[in-house]
Amino acid sequence: MDKSTKTLIHYEWKTFTRNKFQLLLLAITFVFALYAIYYGKSEINAQLDTIEAVKNLEEKEFAEYKASFQKELVTLEQEQTHDIASRPAYAWYRHGYHAILYPHALAPLAIGQRDLFRYYYRLTGMSLHYQLYENELANPVNLLAGNFDLSFVLIYLFPLLIITFCYGLFSSEKENGTLALLKIQVISIRKIMLIKLAFYLAIITGLALLVSLIGILSTANPIKSENLMASSLWLIGAIVYCVFWFAVMFVIISFRKSSSFNAITAAGCWLFFLIVIPGMLNVIVTVKYPVSSVTLAGLTRRTGLENEDDEKEAKEVITEFLHYKPELADSDSLIKNNLMPKAYAAFTSLKDIHNQEEVDYYNSQINKRNKWIANFYWLSPAVNMQEIFSQITETDLNTFLVFQDALVSFHRDISDFYFKRLFWDKPILLEDYSELPVFKMPKSDNRYLIVFTGLSKISLIALLAFIVGYIKINSISK
Amino acid sequence: MITKPINLIIKKEIKIALREKLILAMGVIITLLLGVALYAGYISFKQQHNIIHETQAQKRQEWLNQGDKHPHIAAHYGTFVFKPKTVLSLFDFGLDAYTGTSVYLEAHYQHEFMFRPAQEHSSIIRFGELSSALVLQILVPLLIIFLAFASYTNERESGTLKLLLSQGISFQMLTWGKVLAFCMMLFAILLPYVIGLTILSGMQSQQGTTPHVMLRVLLIILFYGFYLFLFIAFSVWVSLRATNGRNALLTLITCWMFFTILLPKTVSNFSESLYTLPSMREFKAGIEDEKTNGTDGKTPRSVRVAKLKEEYLKKYNVDSVQQLPINFEGVSMQYGEEYANQIYDKHMQALRSIFHKQNQISSITSLLNPYIAVQHLSMALSGTDMYTFNHFEDKVESYRRELIRKMNNDMAENSVYGEFYGYKAGSDLWEEIDDFSYQTPTVDKILVSYPYEITSLILWTIIVIALLNFTNKKMKPLYG
Numbered sequence: 027m028d029k030s031t032k033t034l035i036h037y038e039w040k041t042f043t044r045n046k047f048q049l050l051l052l053a054i055t056f057v058f059a060l061y062a063i064y065y066g067k068s069e070i071n072a073q074l075d076t077i078e079a080v081k082n083l084e085e086k087e088f089a090e091y092k093a094s095f096q097k098e099l100v101t102l103e104q105e106q107t108h109d110i111a112s113r114p115a116y117a118w119y120r121h122g123y124h125a126i127l128y129p130h131a132l133a134p135l136a137i138g139q140r141d142l143f144r145y146y147y148r149l150t151g152m153s154l155h156y157q158l159y160e161n162e163l164a165n166p167v168n169l170l171a172g173n174f175d176l177s178f179v180l181i182y183l184f185p186l187l188i189i190t191f192c193y194g195l196f197s198s199e200k201e202n203g204t205l206a207l208l209k210i211q212v213i214s215i216r217k218i219m220l221i222k223l224a225f226y227l228a229i230i231t232g233l234a235l236l237v238s239l240i241g242i243l244s245t246a247n248p249i250k251s252e253n254l255m256a257s258s259l260w261l262i263g264a265i266v267y268c269v270f271w272f273a274v275m276f277v278i279i280s281f282r283k284s285s286s287f288n289a290i291t292a293a294g295c296w297l298f299f300l301i302v303i304p305g306m307l308n309v310i311v312t313v314k315y316p317v318s319s320v321t322l323a324g325l326t327r328r329t330g331l332e333n334e335d336d337e338k339e340a341k342e343v344i345t346e347f348l349h350y351k352p353e354l355a356d357s358d359s360l361i362k363n364n365l366m367p368k369a370y371a372a373f374t375s376l377k378d379i380h381n382q383e384e385v386d387y388y389n390s391q392i393n394k395r396n397k398w399i400a401n402f403y404w405l406s407p408a409v410n411m412q413e414i415f416s417q418i419t420e421t422d423l424n425t426f427l428v429f430q431d432a433l434v435s436f437h438r439d440i441s442d443f444y445f446k447r448l449f450w451d452k453p454i455l456l457e458d459y460s461e462l463p464v465f466k467m468p469k470s471d472n473r474y475l476i477v478f479t480g481l482s483k484i485s486l487i488a489l490l491a492f493i494v495g496y497i498k499i500n501s502i503s504k
Numbered sequence: 505m506i507t508k509p510i511n512l513i514i515k516k517e518i519k520i521a522l523r524e525k526l527i528l529a530m531g532v533i534i535t536l537l538l539g540v541a542l543y544a545g546y547i548s549f550k551q552q553h554n555i556i557h558e559t560q561a562q563k564r565q566e567w568l569n570q571g572d573k574h575p576h577i578a579a580h581y582g583t584f585v586f587k588p589k590t591v592l593s594l595f596d597f598g599l600d601a602y603t604g605t606s607v608y609l610e611a612h613y614q615h616e617f618m619f620r621p622a623q624e625h626s627s628i629i630r631f632g633e634l635s636s637a638l639v640l641q642i643l644v645p646l647l648i649i650f651l652a653f654a655s656y657t658n659e660r661e662s663g664t665l666k667l668l669l670s671q672g673i674s675f676q677m678l679t680w681g682k683v684l685a686f687c688m689m690l691f692a693i694l695l696p697y698v699i700g701l702t703i704l705s706g707m708q709s710q711q712g713t714t715p716h717v718m719l720r721v722l723l724i725i726l727f728y729g730f731y732l733f734l735f736i737a738f739s740v741w742v743s744l745r746a747t748n749g750r751n752a753l754l755t756l757i758t759c760w761m762f763f764t765i766l767l768p769k770t771v772s773n774f775s776e777s778l779y780t781l782p783s784m785r786e787f788k789a790g791i792e793d794e795k796t797n798g799t800d801g802k803t804p805r806s807v808r809v810a811k812l813k814e815e816y817l818k819k820y821n822v823d824s825v826q827q828l829p830i831n832f833e834g835v836s837m838q839y840g841e842e843y844a845n846q847i848y849d850k851h852m853q854a855l856r857s858i859f860h861k862q863n864q865i866s867s868i869t870s871l872l873n874p875y876i877a878v879q880h881l882s883m884a885l886s887g888t889d890m891y892t893f894n895h896f897e898d899k900v901e902s903y904r905r906e907l908i909r910k911m912n913n914d915m916a917e918n919s920v921y922g923e924f925y926g927y928k929a930g931s932d933l934w935e936e937i938d939d940f941s942y943q944t945p946t947v948d949k950i951l952v953s954y955p956y957e958i959t960s961l962i963l964w965t966i967i968v969i970a971l972l973n974f975t976n977k978k979m980k981p982l983y984g
Contacts, residue, residue: 139623163781289757311625313544318555320605326608329581
């Protein structure tokens, strides 16, 4: 570092520490960030409490079933419990299994869509579609307002901080009359501006890293192998995003206009990246790919056999169902025992099979939407960053779509477990309880790929902006 | 003819604004955005309206043509209600993306609304959708700030202020001239949009869900007029007080940021932490528990039905339910339904009261923040607010109750005890149930629910006018 650089930094530091307003802004941002971390944690903790509660309920339910095998059955209730525990005709639609999407350790930092989607389901062997579409309770007003989490602070507030710190870097020298003094120095204006920008970049990015670290350390153990990648990506993301905004400021400054012009242009950029572009993309995608859930609503209708006394109808339904599940056929007692439970099980499964096309269509429309809109993320690094943060913390839409897919196979496992016994007229034994279906959430492998592509896009735009600024700032003085 | 000085001031401000390319560009952009927002809002309204209309009609046919069956099976077969799009949702999407859109109506259970449209989007939806309301609430104020921040500081920095004052022009006249000039410019920018909005909503006003569409449009124009005037007057005031343009701009942008982005989010998040919601599982479990064990916790259903049975035997003076002139199963079914309704109402009320408390905080905050005030009033008049949604939910629930009551009564009157599959009702009964139709609350009813917001806009207007007048008088020409 040469002497003039040191002098510049030294004086910038003096200006910085003297400006009470700027210091106050930094302090306020810091406090907001702490609140955001606290808020995110409280939201996710509430979800964890709910998860804990539903898990306990499930454990209690199954503990009762298991206990009923060992106890002597005295009361009517005990007998009923044992029936539900051991007879597939009851068990298939009464045993409830929870599929839970656990929050990622860093989820409190970017709540993403976690407040909007369900993160737990209780599934029985009944029609899956009947069980899928109930929402979690939420205040729509607060859903609309969105979450004040750390990702919000970084994405919305940090750019504003950068704007207020940098919009006058060149123009204020001009307006205060010190520009002429700078111009007669050996060191070029370009270098002076770059040093100043680097100085504030260090301070603001430092703050971004500090609050991110506080967030990470207070929510997760970053050394743990499963968190290490996510934590480092988060920190890299915070740096890249700040650098991008500094590059934008560099371009604006390089036009050597007045402070007011710079402030207006910078605020305009902020508005475009954070409000106008995403707002436009959202309405365009809504109109271009109209998705309507109304067609799906009908799937949740509770229907059954027309007449539960009608054996013929029951047999027809079973036969149709066995066409899809031939492995359940061929039992001698197929029609003799438990005809109605079998018919009902067949009926609700058939309903799922028949309706699957409609559900697939709906899901494919949503996928199309997201594919289309993802093509335009590069237009706004803010949108891109939000997506990156929610990818890192597994609170993005895709995670929930994968979760819902996983529900389908989990539901299949549950149905298979009970139907195998129901249609073959085998009781559920105590030892069967050790092989109950278990929910597995598949790991998405391209998550980090999306994050890397996103980050490179932002970096690329930042680099381009930097080059433009680098050339432009000198072109005027010549 | 002598031109009044105030006219000259207005003319001069407009000329200066037109010279600024940046301002001009922003004006064009805002007009374009408003156009896009209005057009997209209209298309989206039409799309949703049509599909909801069609599906609702289809569900009605399904209900009417469900064939002959026992009324209780029909009550379980039930029907669906879809939340209709209100005409002015083309102006302000409000909560539409976050309130559920369809609900299944059946016996015994109150289902919650399913499918929030925001679930059909990726996380980008949380940045908000571009509606006309968003442009007017957030973007136009920023344009105003850019227009007006230098209105005084420029005069001061270039020395023209002293010239003006030496010509005998008072601060009062100068300030109001500037405010008027900005009002006129804004009016010119927004006029095409207002005409477009009026025409489009006028075209759809026959649709029927929202009464008094034109009155609503008028009130929307009025409230936004107040809101935007506030920004104009406040910006001129800040410029009047500021030492230089840079400071004026920084102050104004900070205020804008604080009022439109930070405060609303902070308040609603804070309200969420203050009044926590139960999970759906807890909520449902609470209802189920009371249904099973009775509201007092010790009267299970069997006991309740036995008591009812006794009452009926006594009333008709017979020994067994078979001797009753009506089918007791229908009676007990309806009794259970009403009992469950009571429980549901109690729990729903508790839940609503949490929502209400949460939302009340931001309503009260609107006294400090006119942005929240105009946001709430805009949603209210567009029929996309919480109050209208609750009103709609209530109407749907009473429709469900009426439907189930008719089914149960028919069963009590026409079927025989113990012969469930022996009786079948037909299309005559299904037709007795009217199709569901919905009208949002009228304008006066809805406005009454937003007293803080209306007070806020009026209060702020008075404060800002008083502030301007006060400062005008206090300003000394010498230091101007």
